[in-house]
Amino acid sequence: MSLTPNQSGQKTLRKYYRKYLWYFLGGIVVLAGANVFLGMSPWLLREAIDSLENPSLESLAPTDAFYGMQHAMAQTATGVLPWFALAIVSVTLIAGVFRFFARRTIIWASRDIEFELRNEVFNHLLKLSSRFYQRTPTGDIIARLSNDIESVRLMVGPAVMQLINTVMVSIVAFYYMIKISPTLTLYALIPLPLLSIAMWQIGQQTHRRFMKIQDHFSTLSTFVQESMAGIRVIKAYRREKYQQKKFEGVNREYVRLNLDLVKVRALLMPTIVFLVRVVVLIVILIGGGDVIKGTITKGEYVAFMAYLLMLVWPMLAIGWVISLYQRGTASLARLDNLLREVPDITSPAEPVHPPQIAGALRFSGLSFTYPDSNVQVLHDIDFEVKPGETLAIVGATGSGKSTLISLLMRTYPIPDETIRIDEIDINRMALDDLRGMIGFVRQDSYLFSDTIAANIALSQPKVDMDAVHEAAQVAAFENEVESFPQKYDTILGERGITLSGGQKQRAAIARALLKQPRILILDDAFSSVDTQTEELILERLKASRGNITTLLISHRPSTIRRADRIIVLDGGTIVERGTHDELIAKQGRYYEIIRRELLSSELEMLD
Amino acid sequence: MQDFRDEDKLGKGYDGQLMRRLLVYLRPYRLYVGLALLLLLVAAAAQLATPYLIKIAFDDHIAVGDQDGLMLIAIQLLGIMCLEFFTGYGQIRIMEWIGQSAMFDLRQKIFNHIQSMHLGFFDKNPSGRLLTRVTSDVNALNEMFASGVIDILGNIVTLVGIITVMFVLSPKLSLVTFIILPLIVGATFVFRKRVRDSYREIRIMIAKLNAFTQEHLAGINEIQSFVQERKTMDRFEGVNTELMYQHKRSILYYAVFFPIVELIGAISLALIVWYGGGQVVQEVITFGTLVAFIQYVEMFYRPIRDLAEKYNVLQSAMAAAERVFNILDTKSDISVPEHPKPLTNFTGAITYSDVNFSYNKDQRILHDISFDIKPGEKVALVGATGSGKTTSVSLICRFYDIDNGSIKFDAIDIRDLDPQVVRAQIGLVLQDVFLFSGSIRENITLGNESISEEQMMAAAERVGLAPFVDRLENKYDHRVGERGGSLSVGQRQLISFARALAYNPPVLILDEATSSVDNETEFIIQKAIKKLFEGRTSLIVAHRLSTIEEADKILVYHKGRIVEQGKHEELLKQQGVYWRLYQLQYQDQEVTRAT
């Protein structure tokens, strides 16, 4: 495992650390305060015990912090005890207030960082293009956005708090321990190097194994997500058992990887406990000897032990911190992979803002190959569309029609000067301008699980019902929506699943129309709409938006022949162009493609 | 219709029951739980022995200056330490194994359960939410399964041990120590309620966030082409903010809770110093006892604090468990008859009589649908969009149950058959194409091993997919991407068509199976199907009338009713709805015929 992803991941976090610096500094101060007060408690204990042994206060160093207080109240041992008791409670109370603020600062900030980091990643995701989404399953992204961010948070919040706490406790405890007996403290420190070596080893292993778990968690999420989304197919073909079996495999592997991590992680706590006990042992042996020799008092000895015990839990917590740190960096690397994905389609630095779009299109010498594929889909495409004209693109399945028009939206990078709108290269336009002027109805259009109104008004900041009605009217969707019990407030299922195929398509058409586009693209947008309704829509479209440039893909002759001109694609090359009549007369490829439809009807005519 | 984006808040006071149900998942591993507990007891005993040994070191050796005795104690301690190490390691491994195994079972169970749900369930639950149930909600139970139960048992045992030892050492002092125990219990209860509430919200928000992410990234094309990045971001931030707010609420509870528990511990210590100190002076107890007591109090409050903390952490698990069991308790609307009737030698006769159907109570979709399909008939369903064609055919697969009337296969009501048997009769090509992100082969066979490579390829050949596949580098191993994203829509449709053919079912249902395919390819497919399905029943939904003309029977749908039915010529003669539909194509033809 190289360290590079780790480090660059930390770079991602650095800005957050900087932003919340005051919270962390505050946390340090507050934790220091808490521990100073908590540290007094064993000291008070020492005083109390020693007062039992030796009620006179002569042995106390005059520098002692409680000298005055004790002096005042120490008459007899029993007389002084309630005061000690009260002091113990008071320091804990004060420490408690500090502790409250420790959580309020550091953990608080970690939630803020989590929030902002999640926003940052999501915002970045919105900028990435089709190319990225083609190879990244959404289940994987969800896993990162929820699971990995959480483990990063555990690193920046609880782990940091614990670490600071441990350092503070150590300082305080060592302060008192050294004060009691420097040599004994030194002996107590002997196992420390061993501890750090063990931790380092375990930490390294944790990182690697945790990374594998998270990767597999993505696989698991993707599988589950897909099994839910494809449920209709699974049910229709009775593949439930098969999916369950497959899931069992994925599930089992997840468990196996987790247990793999446990093998290492399980060592952590017992190892630390063991080494801590070694320290206790050393102290008993040597410290006990010291008491016998009289170099330290019994009270000091008890207090020394108490400080040691005070260190036990923070030390154990260090094991936890290491585990969290290693998980956090592994997850951070996975998030960083997303963040380092460079958006390959961006607005140019100095975009040209076209003043008034007439809607002329020109494709010149456009060839295209999908990234991550080696088959050229489009070859040297040349054509133009005049403002207000309707052009139909015809061709067999897979001939490249959708690819051709989606490039107009800059879904994939294309060479300069290959597509122009009003003679401006689309690569030189701002993305928002370009996409804002085109109404694009995709072949497999996607609806959101929101109200019908919100879906149609997607392009608007606020739903304007008049515009929605108008667009739905043109898309011949209005009457149907009005017949739904909730009308435009009907909430759709995921992907619009609760609408019929044709209703979905018309919702998508209405949505594109509401954008008031200069250029309208209809990619097989009527395939699930009956011919009658389609005719109606095309008529209304012509009446209300007659002057917009339209690109039309369809397999229906009735639709195609309405176009001003037609281009015919075959294997990614334009093989014919002209009007419907011209192309029919030519009896070429176009005629061949739509002949079948005519032929079968013609046969019928003979009856 | 209920807003399906929101989840219902569950009723409260579910606790004891919830815990009992969770424990069921540990039952298969009870032997291991016992073993882990045993190891824990050993470890706890070792832990308990340490302060006692120190007391002896104090009273018997240090006090009298016995160096050798001190050495002996040290050796005993060393032995205890080794014991502690190995039992500790073993115990953690076993506990984690139990936890992982229980989660494995639960995860599998939820997945299987969701897969068995009726389709209406999926209409209302976004996949991102279901995903959360199977993945992160189950993971939230880890704490509870892996360490929760055992730790709690272990802590209780340790507590009992400490209490015993303390009482043996000094009953009076013990009573003084425990006097404030009720305070801890009280504090825990107060916090439990608050923390649980915010955890409930957190689980809901996480599911919401996941569903939002899933949906908007799946629709990223739409967001980008409608320039909605900003708005989407704002909405994401909204959900994210709510989540953060709930988290912060729980932080506050914790921030108050822990110091309070610590304070209670300090009060206890103070009482010992006060009262115990006095007793030492009065020589009622030895000095060593006091020291041991002080350490025991530390030890006593640790498990208590742990318990209290665990208890609250468990609230998170409980909140997740609520959601998980909520799903497990939702039963499928499609009931499988206890003694399904057998369907032997299905002839392909399908009868609809007076079928009424609605997805939601307030809107009836199908009204009194009746028709009769004789074995081997080809039936076409036509009608305007949204008139109920897809709904009609999906009822045959028993995806939904009808309100009244009946659908029969060979005179047997499909509700008396096993739904699996019903679906086995049918090859359904859905209007909404779905491809899995595997290879083309996997998408055709769906992992069914009884479909041979030849059958798979023959199916691809028939739908005209073969020439395309042959051009691909990896042929049938070509990976199609999520939802088939790296293929053209027509190609996806062809694959889903090939799937139906490869399964070679007695009845074929095509719901606009070639709507995005060019006419030429469609023609090829039609010819192939005609040969292949000679004598088998088929139902075809199509808008292109050329597909329909040859049908034995045409059902004309209008607003959820069948308004006309009969053969093509008969319907034309009626000059009704069908005739009007036909006119449009006819017009079309006139134009082309003229040229």
Ligand SMILES: Nc1ncnc2c1ncn2[C@@H]1O[C@H](COP(=O)(O)OP(=O)(O)OP(=O)(O)O)[C@@H](O)[C@H]1O
């Ligand atoms: N899962 C669902 N939940 C609720 N309502 C639904 C669901 N599926 C469809 N509907 C509604 O039922 C009606 C009939 O839809 P159906 O899909 O059967 O139409 P269709 O005739 O197949 O139309 P198309 O030709 O457009 O595919 C529509 O109004 C639709 O909104």
Ligand SMILES: Nc1ncnc2c1ncn2[C@@H]1O[C@H](COP(=O)(O)OP(=O)(O)OP(=O)(O)O)[C@@H](O)[C@H]1O
């Ligand atoms: N994202 C992608 N990555 C790689 N190849 C792709 C991708 N999308 C499409 N293709 C391939 O590019 C070719 C053209 O696809 P396109 O979607 O443009 O066809 P089409 O003419 O619109 O077909 P249809 O009529 O079926 O919609 C097809 O062979 C397809 O497999």
Ligand SMILES: [Mg+2]
């Ligand atoms: Mg296409």
